[in-house]
Amino acid sequence: MDIRMELTTYAGWQDCIRLAAGPAELVVTTAVGPRVIRYGFRGGPNFFKEYPEQRGLSGGAEWRIYGGHRLWHAPEARPRTYAPDNEPVAWSWRGGALTLRPAAEASTGVRKEIRIVPRPNGQVALEHRLINEGCWEVELAPWCLTVMAPGGRAVFPQERFIAHCDHLLPARPLALWHYTDMSDPRWTWGRSFIQLRQDPRRAAPQKIGLFIRDGWAAYLRGGGVFIKRFSARADAPHADYGCNAETFTNSDMLEIESLGATVRLPPGGAVKHVEHWGLFKERIGATEKSLGQKLLPLVRRVAAVK
Numbered sequence: 575m576d577i578r579m580e581l582t583t584y585a586g587w588q589d590c591i592r593l594a595a596g597p598a599e600l601v602v603t604t605a606v607g608p609r610v611i612r613y614g615f616r617g618g619p620n621f622f623k624e625y626p627e628q629r630g631l632s633g634g635a636e637w638r639i640y641g642g643h644r645l646w647h648a649p650e651a652r653p654r655t656y657a658p659d660n661e662p663v664a665w666s667w668r669g670g671a672l673t674l675r676p677a678a679e680a681s682t683g684v685r686k687e688i689r690i691v692p693r694p695n696g697q698v699a700l701e702h703r704l705i706n707e708g709c710w711e712v713e714l715a716p717w718c719l720t721v722m723a724p725g726g727r728a729v730f731p732q733e734r735f736i737a738h739c740d741h742l743l744p745a746r747p748l749a750l751w752h753y754t755d756m757s758d759p760r761w762t763w764g765r766s767f768i769q770l771r772q773d774p775r776r777a778a779p780q781k782i783g784l785f786i787r788d789g790w791a792a793y794l795r796g797g798g799v800f801i802k803r804f805s806a807r808a809d810a811p812h813a814d815y816g817c818n819a820e821t822f823t824n825s826d827m828l829e830i831e832s833l834g835a836t837v838r839l840p841p842g843g844a845v846k847h848v849e850h851w852g853l854f855k856e857r858i859g860a861t862e863k864s865l866g867q868k869l870l871p872l873v874r875r876v877a878a879v880k
Contacts, residue, residue: 586630683708726795
């Protein structure tokens with residue numbers, strides 16, 4: 575099936591770009607961003623969270639979450655991280671790829687770019703770039719945050735189980751925030767998987783970070799599965815005590831986040847971070863057996879990031 579690109583109005587924003595390929599579609603805003611505001615099956619609900627009170631808004635100095643998928647740079651700090659993305663985004667469509675190029679952030683001199691390549695099977699490759707257009711070297715890491723719609727469940731792989739007598743060294747970092755409550759019932763700490771359930775009835779935020787050598791995370795919602803794959807460079811430094819993945823939830827949404835390695839960018843320097851996405855129609859239970867039998871084969875169908 576051919577990949578289709580068209581301009582459309584979506585959620586109050588004009589001149590959005592709709593990319594349809596196979597069973598899936600994306601919608602990208604150009605009035606604000608760079609941001610992917612929708613990813614879902616054609617005619618189906620959005621897997622990404624949208625904020626009704628922010629639909630169609632643009633301009634102004636206030637940072638807005640908007641929803642969808644965005645690009646930040648780590649580590650998180652105010653006001654640096656929260657540079658608003660409320661202005662129009664330049665874009666081009668060439669060779670089956672959509673490139674989004676906003677102006678550099680006035681407060682940091684960092685420019686964000688996202689190149690989106692849809693595949694005929696509905697999967698998507700996203701190349702995120704941070705370019706230092708300032709006058710001084712900066713230290714940062716690409717940080718890609720996908721805001722998922724409420725009512726689902728995030729899944730992250732544990733490291734392979736090895737008995738104590740066979741391996742003595744630690745397997746991975748696990749970063750906790752001051753507000754992380756490991757006894758919160760939204761968490762399921764399993765032998766093969768960590769799960770975090772989004773619950774609209776629970777307002778208290780939860781967050782963890784970890785290094786995932788297998789380079790994937792998933793979100794299960796309403797008989798559908800969203801899978802994100804990303805790189806895992808164990809030989810490179812990472813933010814937040816060595817994390818290449820993080821997750822955050824509150825009563826509104828759940829975020830699945832990937833982070834590239836921390837780098838020092840000279841003026842004119844750039845760094846790239848790639849994600850591959852996939853969508854599947856599959857109803858998967860919460861047991862470790864069900865995840866192992868049904869989710870892992872889907873993960874292997876999404877292109878790995880080298």
